[in-house]
Amino acid sequence: MSTHWDDRFEQVLRRNLPDLPAGEALRPEANLMDLGLDSMGMISLLMDLETEYGVRIPESELTFEAFASVAGLWVVVGAVTSAA
Amino acid sequence: MSTTPVYDLLARAAGEHPDRPAVRDAAGRWSYAQLAAHSRRTAAWLAGRGVGYGDRVMVRLASGREYLALLYGTVALGAVLVPVNPAMKDFQLRGVIEDSKPSLIVTDPAHAEAVGGLTTRPVLGLDEAWNEIAAEEPAPVTAAAISRDVALLMYTSGTTSRPKAVVSEHAQVVAATRAVAARLRYRADDVVYCRLPLSFDYGLYQVFLAALAGAELVVPGEVPDVMLLRGVRESGATVVPLVPSLSEMLVRLAARDPEPTSVRLFTNTGAALPPPAVAALRAAFPGARVSLMYGITECKRVSVLEPDEDLARPGSVGRPLPDTQVLVVDDEGRPLPPGETGEFVVRGPHVMSGYWRAPEQTAQRFRRCERTGEVRLFTGDYGHQDAEGHLYFSGRRDDIFKRLGMRVSTLEIEAAALDVPGVREAVALAPDGTRDLTLFVVGEPEPAVVRRELRARLEAAKVPAAVLAVPAIPLTGNGKPDRKALAASLN
Numbered sequence: 001m002s003t004h005w006d007d008r009f010e011q012v013l014r015r016n017l018p019d020l021p022a023g024e025a026l027r028p029e030a031n032l033m034d035l036g037l038d039s040m041g042m043i044s045l046l047m048d049l050e051t052e053y054g055v056r057i058p059e060s061e062l063t064f065e066a067f068a069s070v071a072g073l074w075v076v077v078g079a080v081t082s083a084a
Numbered sequence: 085m086s087t088t089p090v091y092d093l094l095a096r097a098a099g100e101h102p103d104r105p106a107v108r109d110a111a112g113r114w115s116y117a118q119l120a121a122h123s124r125r126t127a128a129w130l131a132g133r134g135v136g137y138g139d140r141v142m143v144r145l146a147s148g149r150e151y152l153a154l155l156y157g158t159v160a161l162g163a164v165l166v167p168v169n170p171a172m173k174d175f176q177l178r179g180v181i182e183d184s185k186p187s188l189i190v191t192d193p194a195h196a197e198a199v200g201g202l203t204t205r206p207v208l209g210l211d212e213a214w215n216e217i218a219a220e221e222p223a224p225v226t227a228a229a230i231s232r233d234v235a236l237l238m239y240t241s242g243t244t245s246r247p248k249a250v251v252s253e254h255a256q257v258v259a260a261t262r263a264v265a266a267r268l269r270y271r272a273d274d275v276v277y278c279r280l281p282l283s284f285d286y287g288l289y290q291v292f293l294a295a296l297a298g299a300e301l302v303v304p305g306e307v308p309d310v311m312l313l314r315g316v317r318e319s320g321a322t323v324v325p326l327v328p329s330l331s332e333m334l335v336r337l338a339a340r341d342p343e344p345t346s347v348r349l350f351t352n353t354g355a356a357l358p359p360p361a362v363a364a365l366r367a368a369f370p371g372a373r374v375s376l377m378y379g380i381t382e383c384k385r386v387s388v389l390e391p392d393e394d395l396a397r398p399g400s401v402g403r404p405l406p407d408t409q410v411l412v413v414d415d416e417g418r419p420l421p422p423g424e425t426g427e428f429v430v431r432g433p434h435v436m437s438g439y440w441r442a443p444e445q446t447a448q449r450f451r452r453c454e455r456t457g458e459v460r461l462f463t464g465d466y467g468h469q470d471a472e473g474h475l476y477f478s479g480r481r482d483d484i485f486k487r488l489g490m491r492v493s494t495l496e497i498e499a500a501a502l503d504v505p506g507v508r509e510a511v512a513l514a515p516d517g518t519r520d521l522t523l524f525v526v527g528e529p530e531p532a533v534v535r536r537e538l539r540a541r542l543e544a545a546k547v548p549a550a551v552l553a554v555p556a557i558p559l560t561g562n563g564k565p566d567r568k569a570l571a572a573s574l575n
Contacts, residue, residue, distance in 0.1 A: 019532060019535065019536065021532065034536075034539075036535075038544050039308070039309035039329070039333060039544075040309075040329060040332065040333060042308060042309060042310050043309065043310055043333055043336050043337060044336075046310055046340075047336065047339075047340060050340065056340070059311075059314045059341070062308070062310045062311050062314065063308070063311070064306075064307070064308055067308050067310065
């Protein structure tokens with residue numbers, strides 16, 4: 001899976017990461033919690049991504065790994081959206 | 085036969101229905117007989133390491149089956165369990181270790197080395213500890229801790245910059261458990277899904293409530309909250325204890341995934357669940373009733389509102405527990421008639437013993453009645469009682485507040501901010517309904533840096549929503565930070 005996510009993904013993430021400065025690049029290995037994502041934020045991010053792409057991410061994909069890093073989340077979202 | 089009352093909750097359950105499931109985590113399930121055997125192995129292991137009557141055992145773990153064995157194994161020896169939140173940062177953990185002086189610390193393996201760096205006391209990763217425990221024979225429980233012996237030290241935020249521990253005796257723990265059970269009526273066929281950490285008193289008491297009812301406890305450990313609804317559904321949970329943030333998460337998750345669950349009862353504690361939030365929870369989980377509660381660690385629980393009684397008595401947090409009483413008093417400690425607002429003062433067998441090694445703070449809250457000598461708990465919480473005895477909570481007097489279900493003190497946030505290099509002054513404003521937790525700082529670091537540094541020092545609930553840099557903190561006439569002026573500067 002490519003770590004080159006699309007603009008929509010980047011925009012949704014930036015909207016949901018309170019501690020990522022606007023001028024700072026989103027790095028694939030960046031830890032989402034270090035960028036200010038808390039539990040409630042994870043749920044908002046999940047719902048925003050599902051709305052943005054018009055998909056439903058399966059329960060089985062909602063894992064620690066999926067929400068640990070930017071790249072990890074894109075692996076899940078990329079797979080679901082390319083399958084859709 | 086042991087006479088340690090808290091251990092006896094388990095011993096009785098294991099005697100009456102040994103094969104019934106007691107606890108389940110991601111790795112598997114133990115029956116009550118198995119939990120008792122593992123607890124006795126743990127007691128033998130602790131004793132072999134020199135832990136005995138009155139010694140403290142600190143447990144800094146995510147919830148799991150082994151946690152329960154450590155809990156019951158510790159109290160079976162007449163030793164004292166000190167549960168601490170695995171999210172507690174080194175900055176505060178160091179102080180809690182110094183304060184409680186544990187004979188042994190069990191932590192998650194990933195942090196064993198870091199915790200070991202904070203203290204000269206023995207620190208073991210759970211993996212190492214459990215290898216040793218599993219090799220032990222289950223020892224007979226022979227300790228004779230009586231009702232007045234200490235079972236738990238529950239660390240909680242207070243009016244000091246450091247967390248302090250509420251001292252809980254066996255009899256107080258059992259009395260609180262029985263009184264809460266009388267209101268909530270867990271059943272033997274219940275599956276209790278406890279997402280709350282066991283370092284949080286209401287999380288820990290799920291262990292005792294489940295044992296008393298012979299119910300099964302599910303302790304999912306550290307799983308992301310995006311999996312919360314899935315965990316509730318797949319575990320077959322019938323009872324789910326909540327704090328408001330978990331309630332909100334469940335409601336949001338149910339909106340994208342409305343498949344039914346088996347939940348029959350939600351309980352809420354930690355902070356008030358506002359009526360619209362209760363309504364949303366009911367709408368999302370039509371088969372479940374909701375019981376609102378109010379309590380503080382110093383007596384575990386003050387009141388429980390019967391399930392769905394909030395519909396008839398909006399705003400109430402329920403009646404005091406059976407065999408307990410709440411007085412509403414004025415500033416001179418005189419009882420007030422129904423309907424008038426004053427401080428809640430709690431009487432009963434669940435009022436804990438005071439704060440660990442903090443006689444001054446203990447004397448402020450746990451006050452001896454001059455006439456009878458009875459110790460009464462002055463909660464610092466304000467509200468009124470109606471003619472039928474239902475309590476209505478209106479707020480706290482001092483600078484303690486609840487955020488995301490956690491008790492927070494502005495002083496500990498300020499202390500953490502002052503620990504950040506370059507920060508010279510810090511003033512935290514508690515949330516007030518319209519404004520979230522806000523911190524003002526004076527110093528070199530950028531606000532974003534301060535916030536990042538605070539996240540390394542404090543649990544998420546204690547990290548301010550906004551950090552603002554100011555050239556100076558305005559002062560009042562007597563030289564104290566002018567919080568009103570700071571609040572006004574936000575508008």
